[in-house]
Amino acid sequence: MTSTNILIFGVGSIGAVYLYQLQQAGCNVTAVCRSNYQAVKDDGFTLKSVRFGDQRYKPGLVVRSVADCPSDKIYDFVLVCAKSFPGSKPSLADMIRPVMVGRPQTAIVLAQNGINIEKEVADEFPENPILSGVVYLPATQTAQGTIEYPEMLNLLEVGTYPADAPRSHKSAATRFADLLIKGGGGAEVHEDIQIARWSKLLMNGPWNPIGALTLCTDGDFLLTSTPFAYDLVWEVMLEIIALAAKVGIPGIDVKEAEKRISLSKRRAETGTGREMSMLQDVKQGRSFEVEAIVGNAVRLGRDHSVPMPRLETIYALLKARHFALEKNGK
Numbered sequence: 001m002t003s004t005n006i007l008i009f010g011v012g013s014i015g016a017v018y019l020y021q022l023q024q025a026g027c028n029v030t031a032v033c034r035s036n037y038q039a040v041k042d043d044g045f046t047l048k049s050v051r052f053g054d055q056r057y058k059p060g061l062v063v064r065s066v067a068d069c070p071s072d073k074i075y076d077f078v079l080v081c082a083k084s085f086p087g088s089k090p091s092l093a094d095m096i097r098p099v100m101v102g103r104p105q106t107a108i109v110l111a112q113n114g115i116n117i118e119k120e121v122a123d124e125f126p127e128n129p130i131l132s133g134v135v136y137l138p139a140t141q142t143a144q145g146t147i148e149y150p151e152m153l154n155l156l157e158v159g160t161y162p163a164d165a166p167r168s169h170k171s172a173a174t175r176f177a178d179l180l181i182k183g184g185g186g187a188e189v190h191e192d193i194q195i196a197r198w199s200k201l202l203m204n205g206p207w208n209p210i211g212a213l214t215l216c217t218d219g220d221f222l223l224t225s226t227p228f229a230y231d232l233v234w235e236v237m238l239e240i241i242a243l244a245a246k247v248g249i250p251g252i253d254v255k256e257a258e259k260r261i262s263l264s265k266r267r268a269e270t271g272t273g274r275e276m277s278m279l280q281d282v283k284q285g286r287s288f289e290v291e292a293i294v295g296n297a298v299r300l301g302r303d304h305s306v307p308m309p310r311l312e313t314i315y316a317l318l319k320a321r322h323f324a325l326e327k328n329g330k
Helices: 013-024 037-043 092-099 119-124 167-182 193-214 218-224 228-247 254-270 277-283 290-303 309-328
Strands: 005-009 028-032 045-049 053-057 061-063 077-080 107-111 130-136 140-143 146-149 155-160 187-189
Touching: 005 013, 005 092, 013 028, 013 045, 013 053, 013 077, 013 140, 013 146, 013 167, 037 061, 077 092, 092 119, 107 167, 130 167, 130 193, 155 167, 155 193, 167 187, 193 218, 193 228, 193 254, 193 277, 193 290, 193 309, 218 228, 218 254, 228 254, 228 290, 228 309, 290 309
Parallel strands: 005 028, 005 077, 028 061, 045 146, 077 107, 107 130, 155 187
Antiparallel strands: 045 053, 130 155, 140 146
């Protein structure tokens, strides 16, 4: 039986854990490591994990860019774990193009945050299966090649873009989910993955920017100005619910929001607040996903005449925070 060939684009914390799982599933994995290339090439990854134990491992091949991949190698999947920066140049499509041209069977898995992130890639590769993935995997790269993964949570919700994609594309989603499960993780195939994307937006929409702006975990933020902190988060969630209803995304309702915010309330009570990805990015001086998570939502709100004053305010402040980070180099 031929091994599955997988290219992971963006092998930071999330990509490194998926690399381990896919190797455990018997896959041949090429890792595109950018900022951590030399460390991974020399020493591989050190994973400190509750779920998988302490592990040392190396990718089958480490490259700096997709252009460095062997020209004759055909990948079954290109797993994108890099952050989503819609409209950036070069685009994601441009960066992965060298392994996509003339290979319509290669599936692209977008394991990224945000909404409305798939079209840019799908337009460039209309014949390839586009799999959209929602990641729940709280891992952090504490040093180049060193991954801290202190929880059991490990889930990729995955489905085709669009939802009515051909059967062969849906089979690719099932195949990829099966590989992650075989490697010791969790995965679920969804008929309409956009419901899962918007469900996560209920959490990411308020909490990621609040973390970036305040340098607080979710639990700590709720304790800073009772009841005002809670009210801000809740009202942003209600704005996202209204937008989801307007654009026809089912299941994004008050009950789902209550489930999401209850997790943060529990962390506030137990002193176990979580650092969201934008907060981690700010602390490490990295660019963060302003547009994919917040910008796309507020623009969609204006397109559909849905008032989103709180999220628009957060967006303006977050853009300024990002500008200052880029301008000052930190």
